[in-house]
Amino acid sequence: MKSWFTWGELVVLIAAILLLVSLPLLAAGRAGLWFGAQGLYFIGVALIVGRYFSRYVRD
Amino acid sequence: MFEISFFEIVAFVRQVSGAVAGAGGLHGWLLFNRQHGKLSRLIEPLMIGGAVIYLVAWLIGFVGQSLAQAHVGISLEPTVIDVARSYAVQTPLAIVLVALLVTSKRGLSKVPRLYHFLFFVVMSLLISTYAISGHIDLRQVSYVWHGWHSILTLGTVIVLDYLFFVCRHNRKLLARLTESFDRFTVFILAGLAIDIMSTYLILEEALRLDARFFFMQTVVGVLLINGILLSGPLTRRAAVYLKSERKIPGRLQAVLGLFGATSLVSWNTITFLDFVPNISLPYVALLVIYVAVIAGGFVSHLIIEGWPVKVRA
Numbered sequence: 001m002k003s004w005f006t007w008g009e010l011v012v013l014i015a016a017i018l019l020l021v022s023l024p025l026l027a028a029g030r031a032g033l034w035f036g037a038q039g040l041y042f043i044g045v046a047l048i049v050g051r052y053f054s055r056y057v058r059d
Numbered sequence: 060m061f062e063i064s065f066f067e068i069v070a071f072v073r074q075v076s077g078a079v080a081g082a083g084g085l086h087g088w089l090l091f092n093r094q095h096g097k098l099s100r101l102i103e104p105l106m107i108g109g110a111v112i113y114l115v116a117w118l119i120g121f122v123g124q125s126l127a128q129a130h131v132g133i134s135l136e137p138t139v140i141d142v143a144r145s146y147a148v149q150t151p152l153a154i155v156l157v158a159l160l161v162t163s164k165r166g167l168s169k170v171p172r173l174y175h176f177l178f179f180v181v182m183s184l185l186i187s188t189y190a191i192s193g194h195i196d197l198r199q200v201s202y203v204w205h206g207w208h209s210i211l212t213l214g215t216v217i218v219l220d221y222l223f224f225v226c227r228h229n230r231k232l233l234a235r236l237t238e239s240f241d242r243f244t245v246f247i248l249a250g251l252a253i254d255i256m257s258t259y260l261i262l263e264e265a266l267r268l269d270a271r272f273f274f275m276q277t278v279v280g281v282l283l284i285n286g287i288l289l290s291g292p293l294t295r296r297a298a299v300y301l302k303s304e305r306k307i308p309g310r311l312q313a314v315l316g317l318f319g320a321t322s323l324v325s326w327n328t329i330t331f332l333d334f335v336p337n338i339s340l341p342y343v344a345l346l347v348i349y350v351a352v353i354a355g356g357f358v359s360h361l362i363i364e365g366w367p368v369k370v371r372a
Binding site: 004005006009012013015016017019020023026027038041042044045048049052 | 241242273292
């Protein structure tokens with residue numbers, strides 16, 4: 001069965017949800033989750049870009 | 060509540076049109092191959108139109124003054140001197156752009172790929188130099204990344220939506236476009252990453268935790284969730300129908316329209332608020348306006364598709 005998301009998409013999706021969740025915490029002066037969400041976003045984008053270019057080179 | 064100056068609107072128009080012309084050049088250049096040549100040709104009017112509007116806005120800004128600010132709610136205000144320096148650097152580039160526009164009809168018919176590439180390069184240089192700090196420092200790197208990323212994000216989203224719009228009655232072209240969707244997604248997500256990196260360079264002096272910041276961060280979260288769902292499961296589902304030359308079901312088409320409208324409105328919202336900073340509405344009011352504009356965009360999409368008379372599937 002084909003999965004709904006690629007790993008990169010899933011990581012970016014989680015990062016986006018964490019970003020939204022982190023905003024009330026950031027307003028309360030706790031920025032840890034906000035920075036964590038941004039870091040996770042970079043990992044997700046790296047996975048998506050890596051997957052795209054590996055397919056591009058293979059094809 | 061609203062203090063929108065004429066030059067803020069000019070700066071917004073300049074950024075959007077520059078991003079569209081640059082993205083038109085980039086994707087026209089990359090798509091210009093045997094399979095996607097027709098798509099590349101379709102981008103040309105958008106690219107030329109974007110460049111003409113950019114030049115007009117540039118001239119108005121040159122005569123007056125314009126300021127730009129960083130995206131995702133984090134503000135980086137170039138000084139008036141930074142902007143004045145940028146016009147000195149941009150003047151020869153603007154002359155090159157005029158030359159490209161004047162020769163574009165002949166150039167795009169004889170050497171289309173080269174012309175797309177030249178438009179991309181010239182627009183990249185113009186949009187990256189909206190402010191010059193006078194030193195090669197982190198602030199300058201931030202200006203360059205911040206300006207340029209709009210080509211990958213806002214510009215790419217508009218080019219993509221435009222292509223879907225002009226191809227909407229041609230199932231073969233729609234299938235080609237859907238096949239290329241992951242390429243556009245890579246550019247958009249990488250562009251947002253560049254924007255976030257550019258803001259980290261100036262974070263301490265630029266981070267203001269106000270209603271505008273939280274609203275724009277909310278929009279970033281929404282557009283990421285929206286973008287992943289649109290470019291992932293929804294597009295893959297539509298591709299199955301298009302590849303087998305079947306009609307896309309009306310419900311899926313409507314959902315694709317809603318997600319497309321959300322993407323377009325979200326990117327424009329972020330860019331607009333960046334260039335029109337003096338809007339001091341509360342968070343909830345900004346959110347209500349944002350949702351209302353998305354609803355308006357979606358209804359417009361339905362009307363274009365023939366609703367309420369008929370919905371094309």
